[in-house]
Amino acid sequence: MIEFINLTKTYPNGLTALSNINLKIEKGEFVFIVGASGAGKSTLIKLILREIVPTSGTILVKGKNLAKMKRREIPLLRRNIGVVFQDFRLLNERTVYENVAFAMEVVEASRKEIRRQVPMVLSLVGLSSKAKMLPSQLSGGEQQRVALARAIVNNPSILIADEPTGNLDPDTAWEIIGLLNEINCRGTTVIMATHARDIVNSLRKRVVTFDRGVIVNDRQRGEYPDEA
Amino acid sequence: MIEFINLTKTYPNGLTALSNINLKIEKGEFVFIVGASGAGKSTLIKLILREIVPTSGTILVKGKNLAKMKRREIPLLRRNIGVVFQDFRLLNERTVYENVAFAMEVVEASRKEIRRQVPMVLSLVGLSSKAKMLPSQLSGGEQQRVALARAIVNNPSILIADEPTGNLDPDTAWEIIGLLNEINCRGTTVIMATHARDIVNSLRKRVVTFDRGVIVNDRQRGEYPDEA
Amino acid sequence: MKPRTFGYLLKEGFKNIGRNKVMTTAAVFSIIASLFIFGVVLLIVFNVQNTADTLDSQVEIIVYLKDEISEAEVRKIGKQLEAMNGVDEVSYQSKADALRAMKEQLGDSGEILEGYTEETNPLPRSFSIKIHNPEWVRAVASNIEDKPWVETIKYNKEVVDTIERVTSAMRNGGVVLVIILAVVTIFVVSNTIKLAVISRRREISIMKYVGASDWFIRWPFVLEGAILGIIGAFIATLAIMFFYDSLLSKAGGFAFFVTLVPIEQVFKPIILSFLAIGIVVGILGSVISIRKYLKV
Amino acid sequence: MKPRTFGYLLKEGFKNIGRNKVMTTAAVFSIIASLFIFGVVLLIVFNVQNTADTLDSQVEIIVYLKDEISEAEVRKIGKQLEAMNGVDEVSYQSKADALRAMKEQLGDSGEILEGYTEETNPLPRSFSIKIHNPEWVRAVASNIEDKPWVETIKYNKEVVDTIERVTSAMRNGGVVLVIILAVVTIFVVSNTIKLAVISRRREISIMKYVGASDWFIRWPFVLEGAILGIIGAFIATLAIMFFYDSLLSKAGGFAFFVTLVPIEQVFKPIILSFLAIGIVVGILGSVISIRKYLKV
Ligand SMILES: Nc1ncnc2c1ncn2[C@@H]1O[C@H](COP(=O)(O)OP(=O)(O)OP(=O)(O)O)[C@@H](O)[C@H]1O
Ligand SMILES: Nc1ncnc2c1ncn2[C@@H]1O[C@H](COP(=O)(O)OP(=O)(O)OP(=O)(O)O)[C@@H](O)[C@H]1O
Ligand SMILES: [Mg+2]
Ligand SMILES: [Mg+2]
Helix, strand or coil: CEEEEEEEEECCCCCEEEEEEEEEECCCCEEEEEECCCCCHHHHHHHHCCCCCCCEEEEEECCEEHHHCCHHHHHHHHHCEEEECCCCCCCCCCCHHHHHHHHHHHCCCCHHHHHHHHHHHHHHCCCHHHCCCCHHHCCHHHHHHHHHHHHHCCCCCEEEEECCCCCCCHHHHHHHHHHHHHHHHCCCEEEEECCCHHHHHHHCCEEEEEECCEEEEEECCCCCCCCC | CEEEEEEEEECCCCCEEEEEEEEEECCCCEEEEEECCCCCHHHHHHHHCCCCCCCEEEEEECCEEHHHCCHHHHHHHHHCEEEECCCCCCCCCCCHHHHHHHHHHHCCCCHHHHHHHHHHHHHHCCCHHHCCCCHHHCCHHHHHHHHHHHHHCCCCCEEEEECCCCCCCHHHHHHHHHHHHHHHHCCCEEEEECCCHHHHHHHCCEEEEEECCEEEEEECCCCCCCCC | CCHHHHHHHHHHHHHHHHHCHHHHHHHHHHHHHHHHHHHHHHHHHHHHHHHHHHHHCCCEEEEEECCCCCHHHHHHHHHHHHCCCCEEEEEEECHHHHHHHHHHHHHHHHHHHCCCCCCCCCCCCEEEEEECCHHHHHHHHHHHHCCCCEEEEECCHHHHHHHHHHHHHHHHHHHHHHHHHHHHHHHHHHHHHHHHHHCCHHHHHHHHHHCCCHHHHHHHHHHHHHHHHHHHHHHHHHHHHHHHHHHHHHHCCEECCEECCCHHHHHHHHHHHHHHHHHHHHHHHHHHHHHHHHCC | CCHHHHHHHHHHHHHHHHHCHHHHHHHHHHHHHHHHHHHHHHHHHHHHHHHHHHHHCCCEEEEEECCCCCHHHHHHHHHHHHCCCCEEEEEEECHHHHHHHHHHHHHHHHHHHCCCCCCCCCCCCEEEEEECCHHHHHHHHHHHHCCCCEEEEECCHHHHHHHHHHHHHHHHHHHHHHHHHHHHHHHHHHHHHHHHHHCCHHHHHHHHHHCCCHHHHHHHHHHHHHHHHHHHHHHHHHHHHHHHHHHHHHHCCEECCEECCCHHHHHHHHHHHHHHHHHHHHHHHHHHHHHHHHCC
8 A cells, every 4th residue: 555665755954854764554554653753753644645755765655656746646646645634734714614525625526425424524523513613713632633524534545644632632532543443444544643652552553663764663563662 | 820710711602611710820830731622721721821801700810810901911921921832833934943032032131141041941842953943844743842942931930831742752741741840840830731641640730620611620639530 | 627616616716705805805906006007007098199190180281382383283283182192181272262361370460461362462372281190291292392383392390200209209108108017017916916825825735735636726716816807807997987087077178289088988998908907917816826835 | 122122123124024035025016016107107297297387388468569659658568567466577579570470470471571661560569478377367468458558468368278277187187196196006015015914914923922012023024114115115216217217318308298307307206205105105014914913
C-alpha cells in the first residue's frame, strides 16, 4: 500500500527530518508512529500526502511513485487518503456540516449521498448537535473530531491521523480509537502518529518508533517505547 | 488571586458553557482543570483573560472585577498572565526568537533584558537551536513549547496553560511539567487544563473537575476522575 | 465536471460574496471607483474626438475667380472642383453674395460700401471648398493653384497645420491615456482581488489538502470575480451617466469650443467597455491571484 | 512610551513592509495608480483654469465716439474710462487706425477702400476696454452707454455670457471632480490597506492576547501606512511629471485653444497634494482598518 525506500528528507534550511527510511505498510494494517517531539512523524505524513517531496529516495503509494507524480494527479491521490491533521485545518468560515460536506463535494458525490453520509459521520464522532456551528465556536476536542469526521466521510482506503487524541479527554479519546479500529476492521489502512502511551500499549498493534529522523524500532504487537 | 462567584457564561448561540461556577484560586496554587471535551475548560480560561465576558456573575483577578474593567486596562491584566493557548497562537511571520521577544517588547522591557531573558527561556524549553525558525517550520510539539516560552518569559504572577502537553511525547511532557512545577515553586500561580491522566495522578495537586459546565469535584491532592 | 458540481461551484461563488461582506464591498467599490475614473477619461476623449471632427469639417479653401471667366465656364469649374479627390462640398459665391457678406462682416461700418452696386463691385466671385480631412488640404490647394481661371487662392495654412497636429496629438494622447487607465484600472482591481485571495490563502490550501482539483478551487473565485465585475460595471455606468447628465444640463450642450457629445451616444460604448473590463478584471484578478496559492 | 519602544515600533513598521512584500507592492501600486489618475484630473483642472483666465482677459468693450468730439475731450474721456471700476486696460483707435485695421481685415479685398483718406473716412474713433472679470462687463457697459460722447457701444454679449457661464461651470465641475477623485483615491487606498490589515487580523488578535495596548499594535501599522504613502506619492509625482512633460513636448505648449500650463508651475501643488493625500490615506487607512480588530 505504502512503501518508503531509502527515503531522506532535508528541509531547505538544512535540517534533516528523516534520513534513509525504509518502511512498508500493507493494505489493512493499523500502524502507530511514535517518537519524541520533532522526531519526524508529521514529516512522514506530509510526504505521503505529497505536501512535500523527498530529498532522495522513493515513496510508493498504491504503486505510484509520488516523486514522479504530475501536479494534476495529486488531488486524486489525496482523495484516497483521509487525514486528521495535527492542527485540524478546518475551514474557518464554514460550519461543521459544510466542512465535512466539502470533502464530499470535492469528489463530486451526489446530493443524496452527501445528505445521507454527513449526518451519519457527525453522529459517529458525537457532534450531531454542533452541525451548524463554526469551528471558532467549538472546543479544541470538538474541532479535532470534526477533522476526523471529514477524514472518514469518503470511506478512504488509507486513513492518516496525526495526534488525533491530543486534545481529548481519555474517555473521548477511547471512543475515537474504537472508531479508528472499526474503520480498520472494514479494510482501511490506518496510520496514526501519537504520544498516547496508554492507547498504544493496550491496542497491541504494529508500532514504528522514530528517533531524530531514523526508525529505531518496528514491531508487530508493539508497545510505547520506554526511553526515559 | 482569582475568584469566580456565581458565574454563568452562555454563548450568543444559546449554549451555556459554564453555569453558576464558584471557584477560588489562591496565590501560589497549582490547579489542574480537568473534564471531558467541551466541558468548559477553555471557556473558563478565556474568561480569566477577558477574551469573553460573563453572562452573569463576577470574576475577580487580583481583586479587580473583570466585568467592570475598562477596555484600556485589559492589556495590563494580560501582561500579568502568561498563557499557553490550546491552539498556540504564534505569530506566523516571526521567528521563534521574535515571538518570545515580542511578549517582552509589549511590556517595554529594555533591550538588555530581552537579550538575556529570551535565549534563557528558549533553552529552558529545549528550543535554542530553533530560535531562527518560523512557526511553520516547527513540529507540533515544538510550537507548543514556543508558546510556553512566550508565556513564562515575563515572569507572570499567573500562568495559564491550556493543554500544554497535548502534542508532546511523554518524556518532553514530563520535562514541561517539571518546568511548570518549578515556576510554581517560585510563587507563580499555575492553572493547567489537561487530559493527561498520568500527569494529574502523579503530581497530586489540586484538581477541579468540570462536567458539562458545572464543577463536579474540587479537591486538594486530587486524581484524574474515573468517569469511564 | 458534472452539471451538479457546476451548480455547487456557482452557489459557492455567491456564498463567498455573502460570506466576505467587507471584502466584497471593498472589491466592488474599487471596481466602481476605477471604472468611474476610466469613464471620465473616456468621456473627455469622446468629446475631444467629437470636437476634432467638427473642426476638421470646417477646414476650407476659397478660390477667387478671374473676372473675365464667363458664367458658363464658372458652372463647369464648379463641377470640376466637386469631382476632385478629398473634396466634401463646394459652394459658390457671386459678386452680389460677396458684397452682402462683406457688408455683414463690417456691421455698422458697412455704410462705407454704399457706393457699389451688386454687379459693379470689385469683389471677385469665389468657390468655398470643404475638405474631408485636413491632411488633404495642401494636396487639393496645389492641384487648383495653377489653373488658368484662378485669380488667387486662400486657405489658412496655419490653422490647417495646427488642427492637423493638435488633433493627431490629442487622438494619440487620448488613446494612450485610455490604455494607461485601463491598465491601471485592471491593476487596482486585480490587486484588490489579490488581497482578498491572500486573506483566504489558508482556505485555499486546506481545499488542496482535502483533494480538490485546481479548477474546483478556482471556479468559485472566478465566478465570484465575474459577479463582482458585473455588479461594479452596472453601478459605475449608472454613476457616470448621472454625472455626465448633470454636466450636460449645466453646460447646456456646449462648453468652450467643444460641442458635447449627447448622452445617448456615449451610453453604449461606456456600458460595454465597463462590463468587458469588469468581467475580465474580475476573472483575471481571481485566476492570477489564486495561482500562487494552488501550488501546495 | 519609552523612546526605545518608539524605535522598536518604527523598526516594526519597516519590518512589516519587508515581510509582506506582495501586500506592500499592492498597496504602493494602488496609491500610485490612484494618485496618478488624480494627478491627470488635477492637470486638466489647472489647464482649464488657465485657459479660462486667458479668455477672461480677452473680454472687451468697444466704445465708438461721436465725430463731433474734440481731440482734447477724447483724451479726457480716455482718462475717465481708465479710472472706472473693473477696467483693466484702455486703448485708443484713431480714424487712421480704424481704416488700417479694416483694410487688414479685408485682406485682398482691401482695395475696395482705396477711395478714402486717413482723415476723411467715415469710420468712427473708438476706445477698446479690457475688463478684469467677465462678470463686470455688463456693469461697465451700462455705465458708459448713456454718456453723451458715445456714438455706439459694442461688446459680444453672447461670448461674455457663454464664457461667464462656462468658466464658472468648469471651475465648479473641476472642483467637484477633484473632490470626488480625492475621496475615491482615499477610498481605494484605504481599502487596499484594509485588506492588508484583514489578512493580518490573526496577528493583531494575538498581539492583543499577549497584552499589547491598542497603540502598541497601531503604531507599526500607522508608520507603515505613512511610509507607503510617502513612497507612493514620490513615485506618482515622478510618473505624472514624466507624462505631462512628454505631453507638453508633443503638443508644443498649446492644444486647441488651451494654453498649457508649464511644468514648473504644476510641480509644487502636485507633489504637495500627493504627499498630503499619500500620508493621510496611509495613516487613516491603517487606523480605520485596524479599529475593528482591536476589539478582542
Ligand atoms: N518546513 C520546515 N522547515 C524546516 N524544518 C522543519 C520544517 N517542518 C519541520 N521541520 C523540522 O523537522 C523536524 C521534524 O518535524 P516533524 O513535524 O516531522 O516532527 P514530529 O515528529 O511531528 O513532532 P511532534 O510530535 O512535535 O509533532 C523538527 O525538528 C522540525 O523543526
Ligand atoms: N464562541 C462559541 N460560541 C458558541 N459555543 C461555543 C463557543 N466557544 C465554545 N463553545 C461551546 O462551549 C462548550 C465548552 O467549550 P470549551 O472550549 O470551554 O471546552 P473545553 O472544556 O476546553 O473542551 P476541550 O477539552 O475539547 O478543549 C463547547 O460545547 C463548545 O462547543
Ligand atoms: Mg507532528
Ligand atoms: Mg479547550
